[in-house]
Amino acid sequence: MSIPDDRLAQIIHRFAELEARMASGQLEGEAFVAASRDYAELEPVAKAAAEVRELRQEVVELAVLTQDPEMQAIAEEELAQLRQRLPDAERDLALALLPRDAADARPAMLEIRAGTGGDEAALFAADLFRMYERYAADQGWRVEPISMNANDIGGFKEIVANVAGSGVFARLKFESGVHRVQRVPVTESGGRIHTSAATVAILPEPTEVDVQINDNDLKIDIYRASGAGGQHVNTTDSAVRITHLPSGIVVIQQDERSQHKNRAKAMQVLRARLYEKMRSEAQGAEAEARKAMVGSGDRSERIRTYNFPQGRVTDHRIGLTLHKLAEVLEGPGLGELVDALIAEDQAKRLSAIGE
Numbered sequence: 001m002s003i004p005d006d007r008l009a010q011i012i013h014r015f016a017e018l019e020a021r022m023a024s025g026q027l028e029g030e031a032f033v034a035a036s037r038d039y040a041e042l043e044p045v046a047k048a049a050a051e052v053r054e055l056r057q058e059v060v061e062l063a064v065l066t067q068d069p070e071m072q073a074i075a076e077e078e079l080a081q082l083r084q085r086l087p088d089a090e091r092d093l094a095l096a097l098l099p100r101d102a103a104d105a106r107p108a109m110l111e112i113r114a115g116t117g118g119d120e121a122a123l124f125a126a127d128l129f130r131m132y133e134r135y136a137a138d139q140g141w142r143v144e145p146i147s148m149n150a151n152d153i154g155g156f157k158e159i160v161a162n163v164a165g166s167g168v169f170a171r172l173k174f175e176s177g178v179h180r181v182q183r184v185p186v187t188e189s190g191g192r193i194h195t196s197a198a199t200v201a202i203l204p205e206p207t208e209v210d211v212q213i214n215d216n217d218l219k220i221d222i223y224r225a226s227g228a229g230g231q232h233v234n235t236t237d238s239a240v241r242i243t244h245l246p247s248g249i250v251v252i253q254q255d256e257r258s259q260h261k262n263r264a265k266a267m268q269v270l271r272a273r274l275y276e277k278m279r280s281e282a283q284g285a286e287a288e289a290r291k292a293m294v295g296s297g298d299r300s301e302r303i304r305t306y307n308f309p310q311g312r313v314t315d316h317r318i319g320l321t322l323h324k325l326a327e328v329l330e331g332p333g334l335g336e337l338v339d340a341l342i343a344e345d346q347a348k349r350l351s352a353i354g355e
Helices: 005-024 029-065 072-097 118-139 168-175 259-283 285-294 325-329 334-354
Strands: 108-114 142-150 156-164 177-183 194-204 218-223 239-244 249-253 302-307 312-315 320-322
Touching: 005 029, 029 072, 072 334, 108 118, 108 168, 108 259, 118 142, 118 156, 118 168, 118 177, 118 194, 118 325, 118 334, 142 249, 142 259, 156 168, 168 194, 168 334, 194 259, 239 259, 249 259, 302 325, 312 325, 312 334, 320 334, 325 334
Parallel strands: 177 302
Antiparallel strands: 108 156, 108 194, 142 156, 177 194, 218 239, 239 249, 302 312, 312 320
16 A cells, blocks of 8 residues: 655654644643644654655665666665565555554453353363463553452353553454363363353443443442352442443442442443443444454354364464464463454455555
8 A cells, every 4th residue: 555645745744743842842731731642643653654755765766876877786786675675664654544443552351251161161261361361461461350250160250350551452352252162171081072162351441531420320239249258248238239221231249348349340340341332333334344354352253262182272263273272371372363363453454445
């Protein structure tokens, strides 16, 4: 995809103007914050545009020099090198110009739920959570569990956590969907391979400004906690169930001893689910286009299989198989899958723009 020269000039000129405004010292308060945000977003685009323009100018100048008998050999050699570099530079610029998902830079809510497979599915859900924890640690992110429903053998029927850091949603958003595992369960005496599943949902973390919740739209029930949780279980009314009446979304939180802490965490989860609902409705046709890229992320869609007997992981959306299951589950190997999904998304979006 070739960007016209006049478009390059516009980008570079706009960035120069913004840079001058920032250096003038005349911006204060919200105006300075807004200009700083625009500067941070435009800087990589302007640098990519400047590189493309410089390479194009050098190509033109070297093409002239190839007509000079004394300079022809050197000019042709340098020209060949530049013509190899230019397509990569133009692609980098096109990528920088792609519309950004406004939520990409945000923290995210990670929700994992055991699906079909009973205790084995719950153990797999725990394996997935540990995988994301380790990957997050490698990225310098912080993972804070919000709620969990554990079983007696170390698995999770459900776990919800906040993942905070730079660019969390951008790198994890394609993890949403059904993850399938094929292995011999620890409880299987006959050595038969079982297939189990867990669902993963990645929701961008909203702010209170993004999602306004009217107290009149909430039905809040307080009751006694049940299940694992220590001495406070069934002794205090600390568990909270919040129903958002307009959407029908229900959030239950009972991990904390304090009713107020449970309510705060439940509201955090509710806000994230409402924000995702708003985003999905607002995207409309864009959401349909995203399905064609790397899948919709719908929970009914099987996106990845972890096959233990063969030591492989297959992402069905892009047809990528890695024979490094242990490395993926340890966290670092997951980065290869994430990078491939992002690259596929970028390629499809670039192709759509060029059509």
